[in-house]
Amino acid sequence: MKDIRAIRGMHDILPRESNYWTALENKLFRVARQYGYQEIRFPVVEYAELFSRSIGENTDIVEKEMYLFTDRSGDRLALRPEGTACCIRAGIEHGLFYNQIQRLFYHGPMFRHERPQRGRYRQFHQFGIEAYGFMGPDIDLELMLLAQKMWQDLGVDHEVVLQINTLGNIESRLKYRQCLVEYFQRNYDVLDEDSQRRLQSNPLRILDSKNPSLREVINAAPRLFSYLDETAQRHFDKLINMLEQAGIAYVINPNLVRGLDYYNLTVFEWVIREQNGLAQNAVCAGGHYDTLVADMGGKAIPAIGFAIGMERLMLLVAKELLTVKAKVVYLVALGEQAIVTAMHIADRIRTSGDTVVLVNCNGGNLGVQLKRADRSEADIALILGTEELAKGEIMIKYLRDDRPQLSVKIDNIIDFI
RNA sequence: GUGGGCGUAGCUCAAUAGGUAGAGCUCCAGAUUGUGAUUCUGGCUGUCGUGGGUUCGAUUCCCAUCGCUCACCCCA
Numbered sequence: 001m002k003d004i005r006a007i008r009g010m011h012d013i014l015p016r017e018s019n020y021w022t023a024l025e026n027k028l029f030r031v032a033r034q035y036g037y038q039e040i041r042f043p044v045v046e047y048a049e050l051f052s053r054s055i056g057e058n059t060d061i062v063e064k065e066m067y068l069f070t071d072r073s074g075d076r077l078a079l080r081p082e083g084t085a086c087c088i089r090a091g092i093e094h095g096l097f098y099n100q101i102q103r104l105f106y107h108g109p110m111f112r113h114e115r116p117q118r119g120r121y122r123q124f125h126q127f128g129i130e131a132y133g134f135m136g137p138d139i140d141l142e143l144m145l146l147a148q149k150m151w152q153d154l155g156v157d158h159e160v161v162l163q164i165n166t167l168g169n170i171e172s173r174l175k176y177r178q179c180l181v182e183y184f185q186r187n188y189d190v191l192d193e194d195s196q197r198r199l200q201s202n203p204l205r206i207l208d209s210k211n212p213s214l215r216e217v218i219n220a221a222p223r224l225f226s227y228l229d230e231t232a233q234r235h236f237d238k239l240i241n242m243l244e245q246a247g248i249a250y251v252i253n254p255n256l257v258r259g260l261d262y263y264n265l266t267v268f269e270w271v272i273r274e275q276n277g278l279a280q281n282a283v284c285a286g287g288h289y290d291t292l293v294a295d296m297g298g299k300a301i302p303a304i305g306f307a308i309g310m311e312r313l314m315l316l317v318a319k320e321l322l323t324v325k326a327k328v329v330y331l332v333a334l335g336e337q338a339i340v341t342a343m344h345i346a347d348r349i350r351t352s353g354d355t356v357v358l359v360n361c362n363g364g365n366l367g368v369q370l371k372r373a374d375r376s377e378a379d380i381a382l383i384l385g386t387e388e389l390a391k392g393e394i395m396i397k398y399l400r401d402d403r404p405q406l407s408v409k410i411d412n413i414i415d416f417i
Numbered sequence: 418g419u420g421g422g423c424g425u426a427g428c429u430c431a432a433u434a435g436g437u438a439g440a441g442c443u444c445c446a447g448a449u450u451g452u453g454a455u456u457c458u459g460g461c462u463g464u465c466g467u468g469g470g471u472u473c474g475a476u477u478c479c480c481a482u483c484g485c486u487c488a489c490c491c492c493a
Contacts, residue, residue, distance in 0.1 A: 005484080060491050064418080082493085110493080115418080117487060126493060194490065210489085260492095269493095282493060309493030334451075370453035385451065399453070 009114070009122025023322035024314060025107060027153050028127050035146045037103040037129060042086040044109065048078040054085035054296060056261030058201060065112040079111035082260070083128045084289065084305055085296075091132065092298035099299075101133035107310075118315075125310035129286070132303045136288065137239035139304055140266045144248055147270060147284055147306065156316045160283055162248060164239070164268040165256035168224060168232040170291065173264070176227040177203055183221055190217045207255035223254055235265055262289040268306070272316065283316065284308045327380075328356045329417060330373035330399075334366060334385035342384050345394065345413060352414045374399060380417065 006012060013021055029039070052062045067079035080086050083106050091097050091104075107127040116122055129146065131139050144162060151157035167173055181203050184191060191199070195206045195214060207218055228236070243250050258267050267287030286306025294300035329349060333342035339359075346357040358376055360369045366383070373381040383395035388407065396416055397405040408416055 008484080065491080112492075114491065115489090116485095117489095120492070124493070128493095197490095205491090258492095285493060307493055312493060332452090366451045367449075367453070370451095372453085374453040381453075383452080387451080395452095397452070405452085 007122070009116035011121065011123070019323050020314065020317075020319045021310075024154070024310065024317065025127070027322070028107070028150055028308070029105070031146065031150045031153055032105040032129065035103070035142070035149075037105045037131075037146075040087060040090060040104045040106050040130075041108070042083075042090045042106065044080055044111075045077050046080055046086055046089065048076040050085050050089055050296075051078055051081060054088070054262055054292060055082065059261060061112060061260070065114055067111045067113055081112045082110055083108070083126055083307060084130065084262075084292070087128070087130050087305075088293055088296055088298065088303070092293065092296060097132050097293055097298050097301045102131070104130045104132070106130070119309070119312045121311060126307045127310055128305060128307040130303065130305035132293065133301050134304065135302050136266065136304060137235050137242060140239050140288075141242045141246060143286070143304060143306060144243065144250075144268065145246065147308075148248060150308075151270070154313070154317050155321065156313070159273055159316050160270045161273050162250040162268060162270055163253040163256050164243075164250050164266060165253050166224070166228065166232055166236040166266055167257070167264055167287070168228045169264055172227045172229050172232065173224070176222070176224050179222050179227070180204065180206075184217075187217050190214070202257075204257040208257050218255065225254065232265055239266060258285065258287055262292045262295070263287040264290055266304070272312075282309070283312045325377075326354055326356050327417070328358065328376060328378040329380045329382060330369075330376050330378035331357060331359045332366065332369040332373060332381055332383045332385075333360050334369075334383070335389075337386065338384045338389055341389065341410075342382075345382070345384070345410060349414060349417055353417070355417055370397075382413070 032039075048066065048068055051066060055062050057063075061081050066081055069077055071077055087104060087106060088097075091102065096102050105128060108125065109123050110126050111123055113122055114120060129143060131143065148157065148162075151160055168176070181199060184195070184199055184203065184206060188196065188199075191206070192209075192211050192214065195209055195211070198206050206214075207221065209218065240250075240252075253269075256267060256269060265288040268285070269282045270284040271281045272283055284306055286304070288302065288304045290302040290304075291300070293303055329346075331342045331346050333339045342359050346359045349355055349357050358373075358378065360372060364372070366385070370381055379398070379400050381397040381399055383397060385395075388394050391407075392410055393407045394410050394413055395405055395407050396413075406416075
């Protein structure tokens with residue numbers, strides 16, 4: 001039989017790595033909670049229509065990247081490719097947005113059937129922030145400060161840089177889009193194959209092209225700025241002003257266009273400063289989606305949020321610094337009499353603090369057990385043999401320093417850990 | 418979806434201008450029968466990704482296929 005392997009682009013997170021993940025998640029959760037954001041959890045599977053309606057029928061995500069299937073009752077379902085649509089669905093369903101403001105965060109696996117590469121996987125993990133019922137631009141600032149706080153806590157604030165742009169409202173964007181299409185059609189021959197295709201699917205994305213030979217034609221293209229209405233202009237100006245005052249470094253990138261259809265007004269990305277050969281440079285991205293809640297059948301309420309690509313963030317952080325090593329005690333038990341007593345002692349030590357206590361299993365002589373103790377990276381070995389047991393004592397051996405080993409009464413062991 | 422690179426032991430990687438493979442780490446045992454981490458000695462492990470072709474003979478050459486990986490597309 002052929003070996004069963006993990007599905008392409010989906011990865012196991014093994015013990016050492018899983019410690020880093022838990023630590024990273026906890027750091028993000030902590031900052032989010034300090035800003036008053038509360039966790040929301042929603043299913044991994046939703047009706048496929050949820051995503052085609054919110055993300056946009058003609059986006060790559062919906063057209064060719066969703067994991068779609070029909071369940072046993074004939075419903076068209078999808079593995080969630082992102083969290084915002086799910087969050088809004090859950091919020092509407094439970095009345096969270098009815099004359100209320102909400103500050104929410106979520107995290108978990110997302111699924112997109114893309115060709116995997118560094119920093120991009122088919123099952124990947126996002127941490128997302130969502131704020132509902134806030135017009136901005138003050139909430140825009142809050143989210144950027146929140147993100148910056150996360151980078152600081154993780155020690156990666158010098159690795160990323162904030163890029164912002166505004167997409168205006170939907171009408172002005174449509175007007176702009178039309179002009180842009182006309183402009184690029186006049187320069188059709190200059191465009192590469194990808195951009196010629198984008199002209200049909202998502203013309204704004206041409207502005208974001210990586211092809212250097214298109215730089216000239218892109219730079220000469222009409223700017224969305226000149227199509228902004230007064231509200232959008234004022235929103236953006238205020239935000240810029242507040243960013244200046246708050247001392248957040250940013251770069252205005254007029255070519256920054258998000259891939260999902262639902263964005264309006266402010267959009268932003270935190271991108272990796274030094275690429276280090278990594279093609280995927282956006283580690284966190286988001287923006288306003290002020291019409292989305294209403295579009296999905298809720299009461300009209302403004303919204304803004306961002307999502308962090310956890311795998312990409314993990315590439316930036318110094319993993320070793322994420323975790324604090326707990327004190328580890330290895331309990332050596334010699335003989336059948338000793339093992340039950342050892343388990344009992346171990347439990348007392350665990351109850352008294354955060355110590356990790358490993359009890360030797362699989363037998364073995366003293367040498368073997370001490371070797372295992374060493375391999376387990378334990379700080380202390382406790383030796384419970386027949387001699388100690390007879391005296392009601394236990395031997396303490398320090399494995400990482402020169403303190404001499406000593407024998408103490410079992411009842412007093414906790415004082416020595 | 419398109420293109421490049423790579424598939425050899427649990428891990429990291431050698432080798433063979435075609436003659437069925439080795440090192441380090443890990444693991445196990447002993448030197449050291451109640452004292453680990455150092456040192457020394459010995460030992461275990463491979464359908465050389467899979468299928469086919471050429472050949473007396475293929476891990477090596479050719480074709481296909483699968484997998485991994487990187488880049489493009491797209492995106493977090």
